[in-house]
């Protein structure tokens with residue numbers, strides 16, 4: 001069986017994790033710090049804070065911005081549940097909008113969804129392909145849109161407009177107008193979950209790019225404390241002689257990244273541009289070369305003049321089929337020993353959101369994308385022969 005997206009675990013990873021385990025320091029410490037520094041350089045963000053997951057990072061930022069009951073947060077209907085779940089955790093209302101043919105949030109639909117209660121927009125770089133950040137960043141700065149914004153916390157007054165919180169769970173290494181994803185919006189949050197392009201088993205990182213008068217280094221410090229119970233000193237600082245006394249300045253959260261996991265990230269990030277991305281791109285290009293020869297396939301957009309994907313998910317679509325036919329094709333691919341997937345079941349089709357009154361019929365492009373989509377295996381260790389096997393299985397099944 002060709003698996004869908006196993007992590008790349010080799011001797012280098014095992015050695016670095018073992019070194020962390022033997023170092024005497026296994027939770028947040030020097031390795032997490034070094035990983036943050038590497039991510040800051042790589043992403044181009046002003047500051048980067050590592051956390052325990054993308055979900056924890058996005059929720060931390062919503063809470064930092066003071067999002068709560070009565071507030072609205074705009075999310076695409078086509079994403080993983082985490083994007084909307086964290087809004088619900090804060091007691092706020094997720095407002096879903098439709099996406100475009102490229103799977104990403106429709107900026108005109110965002111505009112129509114704006115109300116005086118809108119506090120945050122959460123674009124998702126689906127499959128690793130960047131959203132339209134020029135349009136989104138311009139939208140929240142329009143005088144009319146600013147005037148409609150009603151601030152209720154100090155952070156909201158300081159920003160004076162809707163916050164853009166980018167769900168970049170898929171898009172580490174993707175490019176937007178020559179810049180890496182990470183400096184593209186006010187806040188950008190990566191995921192290092194086991195199935196993502198770069199993994200730490202579980203983990204995430206928050207990139208800060210807040211405009212003046214915010215001091216991103218100060219916000220970083222505040223968030224670090226917020227991610228560690230609001231405790232004034234972390235565990236490492238407390239081990240220094242005579243430095244045991246601490247205070248707790250707020251009832252914070254517990255979502256820090258341990259050094260044992262950061263160790264995986266250090267190895268992965270060092271070889272990300274040289275090895276991971278080129279291999280993933282080669283697999284994308286091989287799929288495109290094969291499937292573009294048949295009119296029945298709709299090839300995903302993953303490179304344009306302004307954008308380059310991180311090649312996270314290859315979302316192939318088949319023209320003119322129903323959801324049931326798609327499911328049958330997938331079954332037939334599985335029977336040929338190839339694991340495939342669907343990214344994603346749209347939020348309005350999930351019980352938790354259907355019960356809140358969301359209807360998939362309100363999101364026609366989302367449904368159309370979903371109903372004809374099959375995600376193909378893409379990962380570093382997938383061989384050329386396996387790529388050919390995937391292609392044969394798909395062609396047979398269709």
Ligand SMILES: *Cc1c(COP(=O)(O)O)cnc(C)c1O
Nearest residue numbers: 053054055080082169191192193
């Ligand atoms: C994986 C994923 C997340 C959640 O990431 P975690 O690190 O597991 O919290 C959020 N959004 C999208 C689009 C994802 O695919």
